[in-house]
Each structure stands twice: as structure tokens, then as C-alpha cells.
Amino acid sequence: MAEIPILGVRGVGKTYALGEQRIEALRGADLVVRKGEFVCLIGASGCGKSTLLRIVAGFEPPSTGTAEMWGMPITGPAPDRGMVFQDYGLFPWLTVRQNIGFGPAARGRPRAEVKATVERFVELVGLGRFADAWPHQLSGGMKQRVAIARVLANDAEIVLMDEPFGALDAMTRERLQDELLEIWQRTRLTVLFVTHSIEEAIFLADRVVVMEPGPGRIASAHTIDLPRPRDVASPEFNAIRRDLGRRLHSHHAPKAA
Amino acid sequence: MTGTGIEGGAGALAAPARRPAASGWLERTRPMLLAMIVPALLLALWQFATTQGWTRLIPTPAETARYMVDFAVGGVWDDAFSATLHVHLLASVQRVYGGFALAALVAVPLGLMIGRILLVRQLLDPFLQLMRPIPVTAWLPLSMLLFGLGPRSAFFLVFLGAFYPILLNTVFGVRSVEPRLFEAAAMLGCGGRAQFYKVVLPAALPSIFTGLRLGLGLAWFVIVVGEMTGVPQGLGAVIMDGRTLSRTELVICGMIVIGVAGYVSDRLVVALMNRLLRWSPTHAA
Numbered sequence: 001m002a003e004i005p006i007l008g009v010r011g012v013g014k015t016y017a018l019g020e021q022r023i024e025a026l027r028g029a030d031l032v033v034r035k036g037e038f039v040c041l042i043g044a045s046g047c048g049k050s051t052l053l054r055i056v057a058g059f060e061p062p063s064t065g066t067a068e069m070w071g072m073p074i075t076g077p078a079p080d081r082g083m084v085f086q087d088y089g090l091f092p093w094l095t096v097r098q099n100i101g102f103g104p105a106a107r108g109r110p111r112a113e114v115k116a117t118v119e120r121f122v123e124l125v126g127l128g129r130f131a132d133a134w135p136h137q138l139s140g141g142m143k144q145r146v147a148i149a150r151v152l153a154n155d156a157e158i159v160l161m162d163e164p165f166g167a168l169d170a171m172t173r174e175r176l177q178d179e180l181l182e183i184w185q186r187t188r189l190t191v192l193f194v195t196h197s198i199e200e201a202i203f204l205a206d207r208v209v210v211m212e213p214g215p216g217r218i219a220s221a222h223t224i225d226l227p228r229p230r231d232v233a234s235p236e237f238n239a240i241r242r243d244l245g246r247r248l249h250s251h252h253a254p255k256a257a
Numbered sequence: 258m259t260g261t262g263i264e265g266g267a268g269a270l271a272a273p274a275r276r277p278a279a280s281g282w283l284e285r286t287r288p289m290l291l292a293m294i295v296p297a298l299l300l301a302l303w304q305f306a307t308t309q310g311w312t313r314l315i316p317t318p319a320e321t322a323r324y325m326v327d328f329a330v331g332g333v334w335d336d337a338f339s340a341t342l343h344v345h346l347l348a349s350v351q352r353v354y355g356g357f358a359l360a361a362l363v364a365v366p367l368g369l370m371i372g373r374i375l376l377v378r379q380l381l382d383p384f385l386q387l388m389r390p391i392p393v394t395a396w397l398p399l400s401m402l403l404f405g406l407g408p409r410s411a412f413f414l415v416f417l418g419a420f421y422p423i424l425l426n427t428v429f430g431v432r433s434v435e436p437r438l439f440e441a442a443a444m445l446g447c448g449g450r451a452q453f454y455k456v457v458l459p460a461a462l463p464s465i466f467t468g469l470r471l472g473l474g475l476a477w478f479v480i481v482v483g484e485m486t487g488v489p490q491g492l493g494a495v496i497m498d499g500r501t502l503s504r505t506e507l508v509i510c511g512m513i514v515i516g517v518a519g520y521v522s523d524r525l526v527v528a529l530m531n532r533l534l535r536w537s538p539t540h541a542a
Contacts, residue, residue: 057444058444059443059444076443077440079445083444085440089437089441091456092536093460093534093536094536102447106447106451106455134536136537136538
């Protein structure tokens with residue numbers, strides 16, 4: 001008997017109606033993610049990577065195919081699939097503590113338990129000193145830490161991340177990548193991570209899934225066997241980077257002279 | 258992962274920039290002094306115009322001040338209006354806050370429903386949009402017929418004046434909640450009706466407060482019109498009586514009291530707003 005994967009996507013397509021036009025954002029995507037895996041979706045804009053992520057999150061139903069978690073069809077957003085948005089999506093009227101406690105409180109956990117959970121995850125992401133600050137008082141990196149902490153505090157089994165570090169400066173991005181890997185290794189989370197940075201994908205992922213535009217689809221998947229922590233300057237790393245880079249760029253139409 | 262790094266450690270709270278501690282007395286009182294310039298110039302112009310005989314119908318600032326004292330505590334003229342300020346002020350304040358409170362009580366829940374429920378929006382929005390261009394003052398004759406000559410008519414006009422700004426801003430606040438926040442709430446396990454209290458209401462609060470502030474301002478605006486309908490007491494009534502009796506000083510005193518009362522009540526709302534909306538970068542005091 002085949003093992004049921006945490007996430008199974010079969011033949012998933014998505015077509016949007018834009019006025020009279022129909023736009024096919026994603027066609028026939030197949031993807032299996034095993035528990036504890038760190039998978040990166042990478043591709044140029046319009047390749048359907050965010051669409052796929054939003055379908056897995058349950059924000060949008062697929063037009064064709066099925067998306068399943070533990071073999072059960074995904075019918076809508078749920079706490080077992082936590083989403084981290086590029087623009088954070090924090091509640092501006094709640095403090096760091098209250099944002100992290102939002103999920104557990106909304107699901108009716110006892111107050112004492114919520115409080116203990118919040119303290120644990122405030123510490124996990126190193127925001128102890130800013131626990132009572134409001135989001136507008138935080139830097140982008142701190143906001144994204146809160147966004148990660150609030151899905152972890154809500155017992156997410158899969159963390160879906162939509163270019164979460166795309167709006168951050170390079171130093172903050174590298175730091176958050178390290179921290180994310182540390183959390184992932186410690187908690188054995190499953191992560192599905194959308195990015196357009198080849199380096200970020202190779203640095204983070206067990207497996208990199210390359211997507212192509214026009215219509216959006218999965219082109220190839222690559223297991224990254226490099227030992228962790230990975231050195232972005234090593235020859236092995238750069239060999240993979242060159243290989244993936246070629247695959248990504250070969251899909252682009254040649255520029256007109 | 259600890260908070261000792263670049264981000265968590267050195268990155269101080271990006272609080273709104275505070276000016277360095279004021280160095281001297283002048284530096285501290287500068288904003289106040291600047292704010293006084295225009296009123297002082299106007300006062301000087303008033304003084305000049307009345308003493309130079311440009312007009313004989315308007316009393317000088319000094320005369321007006323004496324009338325104001327008489328109006329407030331009596332002892333100068335001791336006529337029907339002496340020492341009656343508190344009576345009129347209290348009557349107006351009751352109507353302003355009564356009409357305003359009723360307007361808020363109706364307009365906020367109604368605005369929340371119009372913004373959130375399609376059926377209610379389709380049912381009420383066209384009607385309310387059609388009624389909105391009718392100025393409150395145009396309702397005066399009809400409200401006298403409906404509510405009679407007296408305080409109830411004034412109350413109704415204040416209600417009507419405060420109603421629309423509160424309603425429209427509440428609807429706007431509900432309609433402009435960032436869609437991302439609904440997604441964030443849904444994936445955290447807060448869906449359906451719970452989103453109303455956990456997302457819509459707090460997200461719409463800044464707009465609701467803007468509406469309340471505008472509504473209260475309009476309530477003070479409308480009270481004079483409302484109290485023209487034959488009520489014996491109220492600042493609007495004082496102004497109308499002053500006009501009928503050709504007592505311009507009384508008219509000016511009434512205007513000043515309304516201005517000050519409206520200003521004070523606006524500051525109260527702003528203080529409450531800044532307290533409740535501390536989380537908002539545009540409201541943090």
C-alpha cells in the first residue's frame with residue numbers, strides 16, 4: 001500500500017475569466033510533498049507558482065484536478081496549512097503577542113494555553129523585546145517573524161510561503177533564511193516555499209520544482225543533495241545554480257534585437 | 258534563534274520621529290504663538306473697524322466681552338439674558354449629544370450591515386443616496402410639521418445632520434478592509450461570522466471614528482438651525498432672539514460659545530480616537 005503523502009496535487013489547473021478573456025494560469029500540475037520536506041517552487045512571473053500555492057492554501061478552488069492533504073480534498077483555508085504572505089498580512093490593530101495568539105484564540109483554546117503558546121513562539125522568533133509593539137512599529141524582517149510565529153503557534157503542519165522574503169533587504173533575507181531552516185529542522189515542519197530567486201531555492205530546499213509560464217505548468221523537479229548548512233560560494237552549489245539557471249532562462253523567449 | 262542579531266537586537270522600534278527636547282521657552286510655546294497670530298489679527302481688525310466707525314451695528318470687542326460676562330454670570334445689565342449662558346449651553350449640549358448619540362446608534366450598525374450584507378446594500382443604498390443631497394436645512398419646515406415647534410424638531414435635525422457622515426464613513430470603512438486580512442484570518446481558523454468581530458470591526462474603526470468626528474461637527478453646525486424652530490432655550494435660540502431684538506452682541510456671544518463648545522467636544526473625540534487607535538500609524542499621538 002502506498003504511503004499517503006501530506007500533500008498530493010494531481011492534474012491541477014486554474015483558469016480565470018478576465019472580462020471576455022479566459023486566462024489559463026496553471027495547467028496539469030502534479031506535485032507530491034512528503035511530511036518534513038522543504039520544497040521550493042521557482043519560476044518567472046506568470047508561471048502559476050503563486051496560483052498553485054493559493055490552491056493548496058484553499059483560497060481558490062482548482063478549475064481541474066484535485067489537491068489533497070493527507071488524502072482528504074482541500075476545500076478551503078484551514079489552520080493545518082498556515083500561509084506566510086509577502087506583504088505579511090498582520091492585523092495592524094493587534095500587538096505582536098496578540099497577532100501570534102490570534103489563531104489559537106480564534107479556535108477557542110483556553111486563555112492560559114494561548115498565553116503559554118504565545119510566549120513560547122515570541123521567544124522562538126526572538127521578538128521578546130517587541131512583544132507589545134504594534135506591527136507599524138516593526139521592521140519588515142520583524143513583521144515576517146511575527147507572520148511565521150503566528151502560523152507555527154496555530155499548529156500548522158505545512159507552512160506555505162509566498163515569496164516571504166521578497167520585500168526584505170539582502171542581509172535581513174539571509175538571516176531569516178537561516179532562522180527558517182533552523183526552525184524547520186527543529187520542528188520537522190513541511191514547507192512549500194515560492195520564490196523567484198534560484199539561490200534562495202537551492203539554499204533552502206530538499207527539492208526545487210521549476211515552473212514555466214504560458215500557460216503556467218510544472219517543468220521539472222530537482223532534488224538538492226548538498227549537505228546543510230549549505231555554502232552558496234561552493235563549486236557544487238554553483239554547479240546546481242548554473243544548471244537551474246539554464247533551465248529557467250531557456251523558457252524565456254529571446255529578446256528582440 | 259535568539260533576538261540578539263541585526264534585526265531583533267539593534268533594530269529599535271521605528272516609532273514616529275520625536276523632535277529633540279525643546280531647548281527654550283520660545284521653542285516650547287512656538288506652536289501656540291503661531292496659532293494665536295490669525296485670531297489676534299482678526300481681533301485687531303474688529304477693534305479697528307468698530308472704533309473707526311466703519312459700522313455702527315457691531316459692538317466693539319470690549320463691549321462684546323462685557324456682554325459675555327453678563328451673559329455668563331450677570332451683574333452688568335441684569336436683563337432676561339443675564340446669567341443664562343449655562344441654561345442655553347446645557348439645552349444645546351443635550352440636543353447635540355442626544356441627536357448625535359442616536360445618529361451613531363443607528364448609523365454605525367446600519368453602515369456595518371450595508372457594507373457587509375449585499376441584500377441590505379441593495380435594499381437601502383439607492384434610497385439613502387437619493388436622500389443624501391437634501392440639505393438638513395431643507396428639512397426644517399417638514400420637521401416642524403412632523404415634530405411640532407420645539408426641542409423635538411431640533412433634536413431630529415441634529416440627528417439627520419450627524420447621520421450621513423457617520424453612515425457613509427462606516428460603509429467606506431467596512432468596504433475597504435484589505436482582502437489579505439480576510440485570508441489571514443481564514444487560514445488561522447477564523448472564518449464566517451467570527452471575521453466580523455475579529456477583522457471587519459477593528460479594521461473599520463478608523464473610518465467609523467472619522468465619521469463620528471464629522472458627525473459631531475455637523476451636529477454643532479445644525480443646532481442653530483434646529484433651535485430656530487421656536488424653542489425657548491438653546492444657543493441657537495439666543496442667536497435668533499438676538500437677531501430679532503437687534504442685539505448683535507448677543508448674536509456674537511452665542512457664536513463664540515458655540516465655537517468653543519464645538520471645539521472642546523471635537524478635542525474630546527480626537528483624544529478618545531487617539532487612545533483607541535494607538536495601533537494606527539496615522540492616529541498615534
